[in-house]
Amino acid sequence: MSDPTSMSSAAHVYKRLVPQPLRSAAAGTVPLRVRRKVKRGLARTLGRREARLHRRALRRVRKAEFGHSERRITAPDGRVGHIHTGLTIDLARRLDHDLVTFALDAADIPWFAVPALDDRRICLAVEQRDKGAVRRALRALMEEHTGYVVSVSPAKSDTETVPASHLKAWKHFGKAKVIRLTWLRTEPTENLWVGEDQGIEIEFWTVNTDLPQERLVGPRPNRVQRTVPSDALGIEIGLDRLSGYCDIDGDMDPTITLENFDIPRLEEITFPVDAVLLWQDATPWGEELLRAALRSLHQYAPWVDVVHVLAEAPVPGWLRADDRLDIVRAAPGAERALHQLPDLADHFLLLRPGALIGRPVRPFDYFSPHGATRPRRGPWNAEESFAPWTRAAYTATGRVTAHGYTAGPQPYRRDTLARLAAAGTTPPEPADGQRLPAVPGTHPMDGLVHHFGYVEGLADPSGEASVLLHAALPGIENRLERLLVRRDTQQIHLFGLGSEEAHRRGGTDAVHDFLRRYFPVASAFEHGEPEDPDTHS
Structure with a gap:
């Protein structure tokens, strides 16, 4: 029998060619075996036609030899x-x-x-x-x-x-x-x-x-x-x-x-978005974090225009500048003056060491169509309310803060940073999150900049969840395996890879193995032979 789902199946053709009154009359006058014989003959004819058309379509596909996998x-x-x-x-x-x-x-x-x-x-x-x-x-x-x-x-x-x-x-x-x-x-x-x-x-x-x-x-x-x-x-x-x-x-x-x-979508972002990566720790685990950040952009945010690596330490040999990667030598603390970075787009993502994108994202996830940033809200507690950044934010805006901001990739605007600098407001000095004994709270610069942007109408905080993990956390392997299996987390931030506790418990090695499995595909920014088996030591 020919395929019943085909638009030219025997049943379909029979109903199309034979009117309903004639079909009803035939059901009462023509013997059942005759009607079955006619239908089987029609099905064989249509089946041969369908097979011939399928072979013809298959020849066209095979002739092209297009899109074969390895x-x-x-x-x-x-x-x-x-x-x-x-x-x-x-x-x-x-x-x-x-x-x-x-x-x-x-x-x-x-x-x-x-x-x-x-x-x-x-x-x-x-x-x-x-x-x-x-x-x-x-x-x-x-x-x-x-x-x-x-x-x-x-x-x-x-x-x-x-x-x-x-x-x-x-x-x-x-x-x-x-x-x-x-x-x-x-x-x-x-x-x-x-x-x-x-x-x-x-x-x-x-x-x-x-x-x-x-x-x-x-x-x-x-x-x-x-x-x-x-x-x-x-x-x-x-x-x-x-x-x-x-x-x-x-x-x-x-x-x-x-x-x-050909009409702009409601959520379509028409302005370019760059990315800024901080390179601070010239260590094996620091290289792993830098490589993973580049791979996360390559895999999950291909819409990023130019990646700027703000290098406060000598860059690895496998990282070289090209049309889409800019390496800028900088002194420690240069992230507080990102608005002075040459050729940086007006809107950009800031990825500090350990900040990663965990699944496909759109520019709309970080910016609104009219240019406002969309930072992620973070937890709010007594420690946050008395943090130095909250006092700096109140001094800059005259408005008290009501929530913190979570870690991970941060959406920034150059004009927000420039307006803060013109007002003489300087973010408090942050600690190195990769050497702290626990997951830190709101980063001082993020808290000040996002609160200022919110008050000035330049930011619209959102609630997308992020996962923050410290490498010394007991059972870190199970947490990382869950992330690897699900792959449903938009933002990931890993802390403490340089802490003594993480090295002693094996957390740094566990994070290294996780990063190689979560981001197995080399980015377009890697050159030479970046796959060094000793980089996790």
Whole structure:
């Protein structure tokens, strides 16, 4: 029998060709065995046609030899995964997009990108009348590049473990208004898996002729509009305009959308954002923290424009300046004058030693579209209320503080720092968080700058949770393993790697192993041979 989910299945064709009155009459006059014989003959004919079309689509995919992984592997849940050296989440997203659009183009199926509600995924739209051709093209693609398909609308996830090259993976396709295609990808160490919460979604748009101008209607809302003219002009657009998680160089490899969707998103950040990393401890564990910070930006914040390393100590040999990395020699305490840093963007992230990004983030997670910073609130207690930074903040603004600010990557504005400096306000001298015996409270500079920005309308504190861990914490290995397995923490800050207690308990070594497993892919900022097995000593 032909596939019942196909738009040209025997049942579908039989109902389309034979009117309902005639089918009812035949049921009462034509013997059952005759009707079954006719249907079986029709099913065989359609099955041969479907197989021929599938082979044709498969030849087109194989001929292109596009997007092959280095090798296939079995994922922890038993599904098929693909290994790619140097894998990043953004690279996986672009590879998924290119695979699907290639298959649609090869089958001459028109499509356009849609600004979906979920920023993690790229959404493509095709017309409902091309649904059968879409299934054949994508099933052929999945036979060469093993992936998975589920129905998003209506939601049906029981096929998520069935390879999409199998017919039974498409059993909900006939009624689906939106489907999602996913590929599981990893790097050679298999510590980083990508694809489970990403993928490419395909919406089936219908043609509406009720109005004088023919229109296409989407099956669900999106961030711009659900209805567009059927003759709307197609234009190129960077993937970074469709997803806030994408690299800022998305316009170098654009996709196609309709001119009606070329509208700035509500949460879209249009100004450049840099990153500043402090390099203070020329020690093996200091190098590990610097390398991990660079890798976290490379993996989870590809939209960062230029990375500035503020070097208060000799930089490692594997770190060299290039177009996207600037090394600035500085004296201790230079972070209090970051607004004087040459060529620094007006908005930037400050990553002190131990501050890391733990999962994909967007510029909107740290800045509002009109430029205000969005620092994270921290715990508030008696010790915080009497801290030196609270007195400095009150002196600078005349307003008392009501909450602290947590550690981790910090969003900053140059003009906030410049206005504080012009007022003659200097943050209290901070202690080295990597040598303290416990996790510190609000960093004095963060507390003063963020409180000043809040009072002046330049900051809007948010409540996104962060994880702060001290390397001397008993049972640190279990805490780190939990972070590694879940990978759901946006901000991580590790303290105390230079403390005597952490070295004595083995916490420094445990953090080193955790960083190598959590960030296994070398960043674009590393040169030479950074993988030194002795760097954790």
